[in-house]
Amino acid sequence: MEILKEEGVDTVFGFPGGAIIDINDELDKTDIHYILVRHEQAAVHAADGYARASGKVGVCLVTSGPGATNTVTGIASAYMDSIPVVVFTGQVPRVLIGNDAFQEVDIVGITRPCTKHNYLVKEPERLADIVREAFYIARSGRPGPVLIDLPKDVVQTKMNFKMPPAPRMKSYAPHTEPHKQQLERAIKLILKAKKPVIFAGGGVILSGAYKELFEFADKLNMPVTGSLMGLGGFPGTNPLWLGMIGMHGTYRANMSTGNCDLLIGIGVRFDDRVTGRIDDFAKNAKIVHIDIDPTSIQKNVPVTVPIVGDCKVSLKKLNSLLEQEDLTEVLKTRPNWLKQIEEWKSTTPLAYDQSNAIKPQFVVEKIYELTKGKAIITTEVGQNQMWAAQYYHFDKPNRFITSGGLGVMGFGFPAAIGAQLARPKDLVIDIAGDGSIQMNIQELIVAVSNKLPVKIAILNNGYLGMVRQWQELFYDKRYAATNIEQAPDFVKLAEAYGAVGLRATRADEVEDVIKKAIDTPKTVIMDFVVEREESVYPMVPAGAPITEMLLV
């Protein structure tokens, strides 16, 4: 407990059980805020949302066996998105391990490939050190989830406690300082580039490099695109912002990347949803890649200048190296390039046809407008997620919280609960699909009972829309297993849980519903009955180059 406080933990998400009664019993005597979720998967997503909104490490506490296995999806999502979370799981007493005891499961074995590291605590004397190591590993370097498996008898051992010193580990030392020579090589390329693009990812947000990135782009008058995880890393309303890159990226972002002569990837991992057909990705460009994780570099694309280091530190150093350079020549070439980009933008902007029926894009646009772009937006997965990414513009980091790498339906609502707890004064909205929201709907009672004014905006299309879209385009409109028209009445459902339910079925009702939700200091579900067969465009078919987009 002492260590939890020392590590700045003020909130723990969990669900009890036999193997961890002791810990809950002790936790109850502290002033740490314990949030009793209704499903352990939600505990991890909530801790994930909490971590992203607060910049701290999210903490979960669950029991052995089923409690532990229920966390796996949450852990895997946090792992893919590099989010610092520490998960404590109960375990059967040491003598029973390996006996197929009641509620025994080898959770350390199960989560080995989806945690940054994990521990089974075999000796009570090691417990304190392990907990400190776990927090250190979770938050440092490329962050990620760490799991600690606690046999019941280890927890029950009474010992004299002494706070262990900050961990120093021989086999783990994240490399934050970039190599000077590589920075200089990068500068040379930057000074020569006529058509450069910056590609910012989650690393910019995790390292807090927002200011440094802005200075860098601004100084060089260089356009910036971002991955889904990078949204908010650069102001979304800045003229240099190209919009998101990739499968559902903007036309100008994908065209700029396809035609640039220098691509500066910062805190990105060149995932397949970003690159499309890899051989054609940024074909004519030299690539500078800054990332703290050496395994990200040269993994998917060949890199001209690899820079292993913290994004913030690296950008700071690049900025100060640029101070000593004369930029007049390179800046002279910029207007041509920016003009070309402007052309791509004006010929093919993000757009949709307006109608009487509610367009889902319109809902997101209205939410953006009425929240003045200042809300914390979480998303579920599917079309709702892509529309949120396309039509809500993020001017600040840590306002967009989504399950990017794993794409977990059911992520957004518990993550919103976590984010609301971390930032009680901010407006938190989960932009949801009618399918996804049913995957962690049980958490409504958690939001209501903790008086969290989280809003859920369901883009209700009666379909598992993103899958339906693929079926429309690539499977001759055979909508197998995607029609979920028969659904609960979300308004009544909200009411049943003690939340507020609102519904809009016509375009002219949208604004009122959103306004009313914002003005209601309670948990609110907004059910937007939207055009059923709307699709997300642009779209790059899987396996095509990102410059070959299907447009509306």
Added chain:
Amino acid sequence: MTDERKHTISLLVDNESGVLSRVAGLFSGRGFNIESLCVAETLDPGISRMTLVTRGNERIVEQINKQLNKLISVKKVIDLTDVAFVEREMALVKVKAKKEERAEILRIVDIFRCKVVDVSAGCYTLEVTGTAGKIAAILSLLSQMGIKEIARTGAIALAREAQK
């Protein structure tokens, strides 16, 4: 891939349960191949040495090295491929020994400097140590007499000390 090469990688790892699965899981999970893997304690009982032999092109092997380095239980990764190193494997070979072929078998034992470690009526068990190449050579010679069974270790390896 045409530029695939064999790489011998030596790892120093924490000597605790689970490390082997971390390393093995990394290879299976990421689709890297392992040709052999040997583990034993070093002089420091807290640390084990793993020697693993893998195959891949430069990019894949670079990934393998980086991914291994990233494991928190792995203290040190040494790719021996481009340095001078000594590498040994061992095999126990049960070879059929008909009366008229025994002399020939013993001659092979002599030439390859291996040992006969067990003798029975129709069969010798030989202990062979050497590089993978040497072991392959002796196996092919002995196969003419008929090999009943073999057990082999993977490679173990150490970098050579600098000369002088």
